[in-house]
Each structure stands twice: as C-alpha cells, then as structure tokens.
Amino acid sequence: xxxxxxxxxxxxxxxxxxxxxxxxxxxxxxxxxxxxxxxxxxxxxxxxxxxxxxxxxxxxxxxxxxxxxxxxxxxxxxxxxxxxxxxxxxxxxxxxxxxxxxxxxxxxxxxxxxxxxxxxxxxxxxxx
Numbered sequence: 001x002x003x004x005x006x007x008x009x010x011x012x013x014x015x016x017x018x019x020x021x022x023x024x025x026x027x028x029x030x031x032x033x034x035x036x037x038x039x040x041x042x043x044x045x046x047x048x049x050x051x052x053x054x055x056x057x058x059x060x061x062x063x064x065x066x067x068x069x070x071x072x073x074x075x076x077x078x079x080x081x082x083x084x085x086x087x088x089x090x091x092x093x094x095x096x097x098x099x100x101x102x103x104x105x106x107x108x109x110x111x112x113x114x115x116x117x118x119x120x121x122x123x124x125x126x127x128x
Contacts, residue, residue: 017103038076
C-alpha cells in the first residue's frame with residue numbers, strides 16, 4: 001500500500017516539476033493541510049527567500065504554487081491519523097523522492113526543501 005502511495009505521490013510531483021520553475025527559486029516547501037474528509041493535502045510552493053532562522057516566514061514569499069493541484073493522502077485508517085505520524089509519513093515520501101525521484105535534482109538545486117502544516121513549524125528535509 002505504501003508503495004502505491006509513493007508511486008502516486010512521485011507521479012504528482014513529476015508532473016509539477018517537469019514544468020519550468022521560476023529562476024529565482026531559493027527554496028521549496030511542501031505545505032500540508034488537514035482536510036475535513038480525513039485526508040491530508042499536500043501543496044508544493046517555491047519561494048524566492050530562504051532563511052532557516054526566520055521561523056518559516058520564507059515559505060510565505062511564494063513565487064510558484066501548485067495551487068489547487070493538491071496531492072491527498074487518506075488517513076481514515078488511523079495509522080497516520082495523528083498529525084505527527086502523518087507528518088512523519090509525508091516526510092518519508094518526500095525523502096524518498098529526494099533520493100530517487102525523477103526531478104529530485106531540480107529540488108536540490110535550491111538552498112532547501114521543507115515541509116510543514118500551514119499553521120505549524122517547517123521541518124527542513126534538505127539543505128545545501
């Protein structure tokens with residue numbers, strides 16, 4: 001099952017990253033949302049700022065967003081129901097992509113790649 005989720009996630013991310021990203025991209029962030037139907041939504045943004053010490057404010061300076069093209073993960077099975085376990089699971093997907101994804105080099109050309117719930121802290125998964 002997790003392999004199927006990763007494959008779908010990688011396909012979604014490939015479709016986004018095969019497009020040209022803004023040249024002044026300094027960092028990427030995966031914005032996480034808790035949806036009402038027992039799913040997490042994942043949105044990719046690119047930022048023209050990165051300062052690891054600004055409390056994640058850099059992710060608010062977005063110059064690209066996947067907008068409504070959101071990847072959804074069902075957590076109704078309880079396995080990823082609590083936020084921390086959901087975050088850990090999603091971090092695992094992103095780390096796998098950073099290691100093996102078709103366009104991982106595009107993400108790693110930036111200064112950093114982060115992930116976090118939009119109302120919480122950002123965890124940096126890659127930094128130059």
